[in-house]
Amino acid sequence: MTRYWAEHALLPTGLASSVSFEVAGGRFAAVTANSVHGDAIALPGVVLPGFADCHSHAFHRALRGRTHHGGGTFWTWREAMYAVAARLTPDSYLRLATAVYAEMALAGITSVGEFHYVHHQPDGRPYTDPNAMGEALAEAARRAGVRLTLLDTLYLSGGLSADGHLALSAEQRSFGDGTVERWASRLARLAPDATTRIGGAIHSVRAVPRVAMGDLVEVLRGRPLHVHLSEQPAENAACEAFYGCTPTRLLHDDGVLGPLTTAVHATHLTADDVALLGDSHTTGCFCPTTERDLADGIGPARALRDAGSPLSLGSDQHAVIDPFEEMRSLEGHERLTSLERGRFTPNDLLLAATAHRSIGWPDAGRLEAGARADFVAVRLDSPRTAGVDPGQIVHAATASDIDTVIRDGEEVVRGGRHRLGDVGRLLTEAIAPLWEGA
């Protein structure tokens, strides 16, 4: 039994003072407010639950600050993304993802949902171990100290036009398994462990023809299922032109929606779409810093929540890895369109940032007895956080104000340092080779 103590903590009941955390076997044995410090290990500032990053493409981190020359367009970004994907190998992806997940750990993230689609060699041939890439990601997460849900992604088609689904382009060959059966048999060889879970994903209605969806849903029953949904108006237009309905309606009619399903982005929705997602309790995963960076637009987060959809958050392309920034941007984007403050309370935002359930870890994300012992201590004495109400810390802190991160009772970050050492160096060493000669 290890005991920690903090002056402030955000418990499910709200802000509490003088809180002790008893940890045994990786779980909270007790969380007690108004308790004495005694010989407990002191945590600075205010303690929050560990964050869940529910939508990650780890390799996109290599694109940060590299796609804006002359301003940058969506196509600048996409070309760069394909170029980096083509250079990844299980070894280089292990190095890169270890560094990226360590950056996440520094930002207070204790679970990550990796929407993984770079399965094969650049020419499309499987590696000797067909799950070499997925296994590299799981190993990277173990090294970095975060739990991983591998959302192994089905990617069959290169796009959707009014005439139907297109073949994969040369750059997309490494993403495709060819058929839902081959994807399923590869998936069956992936094994969960104490810090790894296996879920699945439909890349999007563009990349997965309707005919494959029922089988995929069957394979994934009882496990997290994620899908990119209506990120760009072009997806909606193509879906309407070929299928005669919105992407949300298509997913609904094919049995994809439901409480274990997460719709990622959900940006360009009709009122009917919002009702379908809400009624089915499908989670809406917003990635506000990405949706801003990629000029996707602002999705109806508050309307979805009001309709019945839980919300979660993801850093997606990792232009930024900072759950505070995602929380504030979720609220901020609502403010920019509604011209109203307080669309979400600080507690609403924290619930979205700790929605581990959306990636299959329902017993994480709450500071209460029985839950996984994930907690994050945020300093209240930095230039950013000094003077703020600890109960409103989500409106002031940044990732760089995090002092301690503990996952399943294990110290991953202490004094703002990751147990692997210098994460900036790990990132530089992993990213530089991917751009050599590019």
Next chain:
Amino acid sequence: MTRYWAEHALLPTGLASSVSFEVAGGRFAAVTANSVHGDAIALPGVVLPGFADCHSHAFHRALRGRTHHGGGTFWTWREAMYAVAARLTPDSYLRLATAVYAEMALAGITSVGEFHYVHHQPDGRPYTDPNAMGEALAEAARRAGVRLTLLDTLYLSGGLSADGHLALSAEQRSFGDGTVERWASRLARLAPDATTRIGGAIHSVRAVPRVAMGDLVEVLRGRPLHVHLSEQPAENAACEAFYGCTPTRLLHDDGVLGPLTTAVHATHLTADDVALLGDSHTTGCFCPTTERDLADGIGPARALRDAGSPLSLGSDQHAVIDPFEEMRSLEGHERLTSLERGRFTPNDLLLAATAHRSIGWPDAGRLEAGARADFVAVRLDSPRTAGVDPGQIVHAATASDIDTVIRDGEEVVRGGRHRLGDVGRLLTEAIAPLWEGA
């Protein structure tokens, strides 16, 4: 003569390598790319010009993370703002502003434009020295190591309705001088010095009746003149109802617009407003993190720039003090409304963040011989900046990645530490008393 050297720097000609900076008498004697390191003082990462924070209300920093309980509305915020204003004295404001300007210095800001309107005692009586508050701000900036432009603000009326201007409310009495003549005579007693300039401001068309504008313009001739413009649709509606025109048209017709004038926010504009501002080369000062936090909306930044208005940036209410965040948000808000990336190039964003000219320091903000020796070294090895192209650093860095800040040749920040020591402690000690018993 002091010589510095950096591996990367953003010069007016673009990204340069192996750059030496020779500094004498507070100015750059030479800035030379492709030069040897020799015995120069090494700066880490990439060197940028010092930033200009062109719109600050220093005391609003005390509201950070304190106006969001239960979500927060604009009125929650405004009540808290008036409550803090009522507690300020020249002594407490000196303490608070010193800490806030030190936070700015840590964020790379070397000039600040303080839109100052808390002139008098809470009941409206002047202090013995009627400029005690303004002098406190100037002294705070000297201590913190930033240049200050005191934009001494005329505030005569409590608001505007269809029937005309309202009297000051009880909470607003400390803001008002009563007449433009009394404001002008107070202003005349303020003296500039090496790091202080005196400009002026019209609070807004709500707070300054039309009849006073001509006199104010005359008093300020040749000096910076700032004005809050169309931040909320309600201002436009009141102006139309009483004056029969938009606030921009009113300012234009009264001779307020021009190249030494800065319109702050400029959020809700007509096409005609944009043309009037652009044709007169009035600067548009955007405060994106504030405009998001206060749910003001998204102003037409790109359209204004295209029409002829230079752009500048301000942190305004200081929900965030981070010029990188303001730069990215200026671009990001454009992306969210236009659904296009690359509305501004990284260099456009840097120009807006270094528009010292907008607050009367035209010889600052460029890394070139003859300019004021303001420079900021940003680390390229942090978890946020590792792996990025130094030329696109504005899309990746945060204030916490700044290592060194030099203003007029004087080292203010080194190794991420301000010369005054622990800025978090200064902020806590200044802010806590303002909320005691509140």
